[in-house]
Amino acid sequence: MNPLEIALVAFVITGALVLPLTRDLVGAIVTFAVLTLGTAVIWVLLAAPDVALIEAAVGAGVISVLFVITVVKTTGFRDADDEIESDRRFRPISLPTLALVGALAVPLGYAFLALDPVGAADAPAVSGTFPTGERTPYAFYIEESLEQTGFPNAVVAVLVVYRGLDTLGELIVAFAAAVSILIVLGREDLL
Amino acid sequence: MSDGKPVEAPSRERSDVSGSPVVRTASRTVTPFVIAFGVYLTLFGTSLPGGAFQGGVVMATVVVLVAMAFGFTPTQAWLDERALAGLFVLGAAIFGAVAFGAVALGGDVLELFVFPLSVENMVKLVEVAIAALVTGVVIGLFVWLADGVHGGKST
Numbered sequence: 001m002n003p004l005e006i007a008l009v010a011f012v013i014t015g016a017l018v019l020p021l022t023r024d025l026v027g028a029i030v031t032f033a034v035l036t037l038g039t040a041v042i043w044v045l046l047a048a049p050d051v052a053l054i055e056a057a058v059g060a061g062v063i064s065v066l067f068v069i070t071v072v073k074t075t076g077f078r079d080a081d082d083e084i085e086s087d088r089r090f091r092p093i094s095l096p097t098l099a100l101v102g103a104l105a106v107p108l109g110y111a112f113l114a115l116d117p118v119g120a121a122d123a124p125a126v127s128g129t130f131p132t133g134e135r136t137p138y139a140f141y142i143e144e145s146l147e148q149t150g151f152p153n154a155v156v157a158v159l160v161v162y163r164g165l166d167t168l169g170e171l172i173v174a175f176a177a178a179v180s181i182l183i184v185l186g187r188e189d190l191l
Numbered sequence: 192m193s194d195g196k197p198v199e200a201p202s203r204e205r206s207d208v209s210g211s212p213v214v215r216t217a218s219r220t221v222t223p224f225v226i227a228f229g230v231y232l233t234l235f236g237t238s239l240p241g242g243a244f245q246g247g248v249v250m251a252t253v254v255v256l257v258a259m260a261f262g263f264t265p266t267q268a269w270l271d272e273r274a275l276a277g278l279f280v281l282g283a284a285i286f287g288a289v290a291f292g293a294v295a296l297g298g299d300v301l302e303l304f305v306f307p308l309s310v311e312n313m314v315k316l317v318e319v320a321i322a323a324l325v326t327g328v329v330i331g332l333f334v335w336l337a338d339g340v341h342g343g344k345s346t
Contacts, residue, residue, distance in 0.1 A: 049240035049241075050241065053248075054245055057249050057252055058248050061248075062252060065333060070336075153241070156236045160314045160317050160318065161314065164301035168290055168301065174279075182276070185340050185341065
């Protein structure tokens, strides 16, 4: 890891630790947006610009605004126990929450440590073959998609040509979300 | 807000932001470039990083930016909500037509090679449909959630 990557990872981890402990809800949302932006830059450094674009636009842009709307429409920028301890900027750590987060983090950390190091020659992502000797699906897409579809960007070739049915399913979910929001809010007249 | 009124600058934060000429000028200047970038991501996703999901979301963030700069109520008055609903219904309709039109032409679902157009043009058509759907859904989530039940007109 180069210094830029180390700084970004430290930045994101600091943000993730500050986020749940901040008492100010808008501050927490801004922290979330900024740490998501840091994650987007990490995706760029990992040569995944497609993911970085989505992360920056959805994570840092749209989701934060939806959070702000939710906060405005519910507590109106004020924490419930704001008046009681308004002089403290961070809320105390709740032990049950810490236990739950720890129970999620342990298997995730175990899975992370089980991954091959980045760029290892025998990793399936680099060699294109599983330990059993079969070719991995992504090796197939990377090697064959340019010839079969003519698209230099294999991501779009996979999304639309090879995995079009998955994309159709994703869009049905997005469509259903918009329709159900209209129905819940009593705006079916727009459809 | 619990009395069901429309969200007319309900917070000091938002009205402060919409009053700033710096933010207004910046968003006015940036908006056409962001839309152009969204169209570019959508149409040239086949050969460059990007794609319809990214392009659609980038185009949708323009509305969020404009609402942050000029206030939510004028933005909503300017937006045609029927066009917004039409946008994502149209996107879903085009994608569905391509998916099942392939069956009608004797292929499998979404088999793009059976259409008379080249695969690249079919993919661009699908990408435009995806971008329309994503743009409509994201703007809709923003506008309708901020608006509230029955468009904020009754409790």
